[in-house]
Amino acid sequence: MGRPEQKEQTRRRLIDAALALSAAQGFGALSLREIARESGITATGFYRHFRDLDELGLVLVDEVALTLRQLIREARSRFREQGGRTRASVEAFMDYAHQKPHLFRLLLGERLGGSTAFRTALRKEIDRFVAELSDDLEAQARAAKQPTADIPFAAEAIVAIVFSVGAEVLELPRHRHQGLADRIIKEVHLVLKGAGFPLARARKR
Amino acid sequence: MGRPEQKEQTRRRLIDAALALSAAQGFGALSLREIARESGITATGFYRHFRDLDELGLVLVDEVALTLRQLIREARSRFREQGGRTRASVEAFMDYAHQKPHLFRLLLGERLGGSTAFRTALRKEIDRFVAELSDDLEAQARAAKQPTADIPFAAEAIVAIVFSVGAEVLELPRHRHQGLADRIIKEVHLVLKGAGFPLARARKR
DNA sequence: TCTCACAGTGTACAGTCGTGCACTCAAAAT
DNA sequence: ATTTTGAGTGCACGACTGTACACTGTGAGA
Numbered sequence: 001m002g003r004p005e006q007k008e009q010t011r012r013r014l015i016d017a018a019l020a021l022s023a024a025q026g027f028g029a030l031s032l033r034e035i036a037r038e039s040g041i042t043a044t045g046f047y048r049h050f051r052d053l054d055e056l057g058l059v060l061v062d063e064v065a066l067t068l069r070q071l072i073r074e075a076r077s078r079f080r081e082q083g084g085r086t087r088a089s090v091e092a093f094m095d096y097a098h099q100k101p102h103l104f105r106l107l108l109g110e111r112l113g114g115s116t117a118f119r120t121a122l123r124k125e126i127d128r129f130v131a132e133l134s135d136d137l138e139a140q141a142r143a144a145k146q147p148t149a150d151i152p153f154a155a156e157a158i159v160a161i162v163f164s165v166g167a168e169v170l171e172l173p174r175h176r177h178q179g180l181a182d183r184i185i186k187e188v189h190l191v192l193k194g195a196g197f198p199l200a201r202a203r204k205r
Numbered sequence: 206m207g208r209p210e211q212k213e214q215t216r217r218r219l220i221d222a223a224l225a226l227s228a229a230q231g232f233g234a235l236s237l238r239e240i241a242r243e244s245g246i247t248a249t250g251f252y253r254h255f256r257d258l259d260e261l262g263l264v265l266v267d268e269v270a271l272t273l274r275q276l277i278r279e280a281r282s283r284f285r286e287q288g289g290r291t292r293a294s295v296e297a298f299m300d301y302a303h304q305k306p307h308l309f310r311l312l313l314g315e316r317l318g319g320s321t322a323f324r325t326a327l328r329k330e331i332d333r334f335v336a337e338l339s340d341d342l343e344a345q346a347r348a349a350k351q352p353t354a355d356i357p358f359a360a361e362a363i364v365a366i367v368f369s370v371g372a373e374v375l376e377l378p379r380h381r382h383q384g385l386a387d388r389i390i391k392e393v394h395l396v397l398k399g400a401g402f403p404l405a406r407a408r409k410r
Numbered sequence: 411t412c413t414c415a416c417a418g419t420g421t422a423c424a425g426t427c428g429t430g431c432a433c434t435c436a437a438a439a440t
Numbered sequence: 441a442t443t444t445t446g447a448g449t450g451c452a453c454g455a456c457t458g459t460a461c462a463c464t465g466t467g468a469g470a
Contacts, residue, residue: 003437007447025233026318031427044429045448052428109318112372113231113310119376150395157392160369161362167317171324187362187396190355194399208467212417236457249459250418257458 011049013039015063018056019102026109027057027118054117061121064107068125071096072132079136086188090181093162097169098177108167130159137197146196154195161187216254218244220268223261224307231314232262232323259322266326269312273330276301277337284341291397295389298367299382302374313372335364342402351401359400366392 001009017038021030032053033043050056071092078088097104110118111126134155141148165184169177189199206214222243226235237258238248255261276297283293302309315323316331339360346353370389377385394404 003445003447006437010447025320026231026314028230029233032429033427041447042449043427044431044450047429048447105318109231109314112316112369113314113318115230150391153388153391154395156370156388157362157366157395160366160392164317164365164369165361183358183361186355186358187365190359190362190396190399191392192399194395194397208415208417211467215417237459238457246417247419248457249420249461252459253417 007048010039010041010045014041014046014049014056015059016102018060019063019106022109023102023105026113027060027106028114057118058121060106061118061125064103064122065125067096067100067103068107068129072129076132076136086185086192087181090162090166090184090188093166094169094177094181097166098174101170104167105170108163108170111163126159126163130155133159137192137195141197144198146198150195154191157191158188161191212253215244215246215250219246219251219254219261220264221307223265224268224311227314228307228310231318232265232311233319262323263326265311266323266330269308269327270330272301272305272308273312273334277334281337281341291390291393292386295367295371295386295393298371299374299386302371303379303382306375309372310375313368313375316368331364331368335360338364342400346402349403351403355400359396362396363393366396 014035017035018027018030021034021038030053032046035053035056036043036046050059074096075089075092078092079085107122111122112119130152134152137151137155138148141151162184165180165187168180172180193199219240222240223232223235226239226243235258237251240258240261241248241251255264279301280294280297283297284290312327316327317324335357339357342356342360343353346356367389370385370392373385374382398404
């Protein structure tokens with residue numbers, strides 16, 4: 001393994017350690033030494049990768065943003081391929097949350113809590129998320145000649161629901177995920193119905 | 206001023222200082238000394254009031270819970286007295302959030318972020334909040350002979366929306382509050398409509 | 411009036427923190 | 441083969457942390 005790859009690997013360990021540790025008390029409670037220790041390097045070695053903790057923080061936000069964009073791309077493709085589109089999207093969300101719990105913990109926690117820098121950065125990403133959902137819904141509504149006036153509001157409401165209720169996935173054992181997904185889907189359907197989407201009969205599981 | 210009142214006053218300063226300071230980086234990032242300093246007493250004096258920081262934390266959660274219960278009582282009474290019930294409740298929420306920004310910052314931040322203890326404590330309170338909203342809606346639906354099956358889901362969705370979108374009130378200048386309230390009301394109405402509530406024509410402002 | 415209780419002080423100590431500096435030593439460049 | 445680079449080390453420093461201990465001064469009860 002070459003030198004750049006070695007460096008990259010250490011860098012990843014730092015990032016992952018920061019994510020894992022921030023789950024306990026929030027990112028704001030982390031210390032540089034703690035992260036370095038967890039990553040198996042000296043405290044001073046930290047500076048070969050980041051200027052300070054804030055810079056690491058920005059990288060974490062980018063990481064969250066990236067995952068969020070992958071998520072919406074995934075949800076969109078599932079969205080087109082099959083019926084039960086809400087279900088497909090919600091399940092995509094839950095898959096991601098379950099795959100990268102640390103990232104989602106950071107996203108959910110720092111969005112409303114953390115420092116100002118964190119909040120504005122994350123808000124930007126979630127606004128993008130809302131905008132894309134809004135576009136998808138609008139395209140669908142136009143195709144079916146339904147009114148589109150309520151759609152931006154519906155999109156924002158849906159994202160609020162999915163993030164807030166969906167946060168539970170992080171503390172639920174796997175076998176209860178399905179029930180949680182059903183609940184979210186039910187709630188999203190209420191919003192869609194309120195916004196004028198005629199829903200196919202909800203399928204029982 | 207008697208001695209017990211003196212003590213109580215110092216205790217309040219500690220609590221308020223903890224709230225104010227936790228706004229910056231989250232409660233997990235606070236130090237005992239920092240709080241004591243901000244309150245104008247010595248670090249060791251802290252122990253006359255709380256065993257440690259965790260105990261202070263529990264008190265803060267109680268404080269949040271109390272405010273939340275006052276809020277719902279207020280919302281309920283406004284709810285009964287006038288038309289535009291959603292508006293009345295949402296405005297009650299925003300008043301409280303604006304009145305006690307530190308408490309709401311804590312609520313929003315630690316609900317999904319903070320430590321496990323915080324999360325479970327706050328979840329309990331919010332579940333109560335959802336249950337009471339659900340009761341109110343159900344009573345209303347029953348009186349109007351509407352179906353009630355969707356109501357628990359609608360209540361959960363509404364609370365998710367109000368807390369998530371409503372969080373913005375903490376970073377918005379006062380003159381934009383009205384616009385934010387309108388947005389939340391619009392979104393809540395979507396849910397209510399979806400759950401089968403016939404809405405009076407939304408009033409323009 | 412005297413005495414106790416106790417909120418708040420001041421000092422001390424061991425541990426952790428962020429960071430500066432001089433270092434090693436292996437991979438890459440010459 | 442020799443030199444250069446830079447990831448990671450080790451030590452030192454002053455600042456800050458939580459907490460133990462002995463203290464002071466004042467309000468309240470005897």
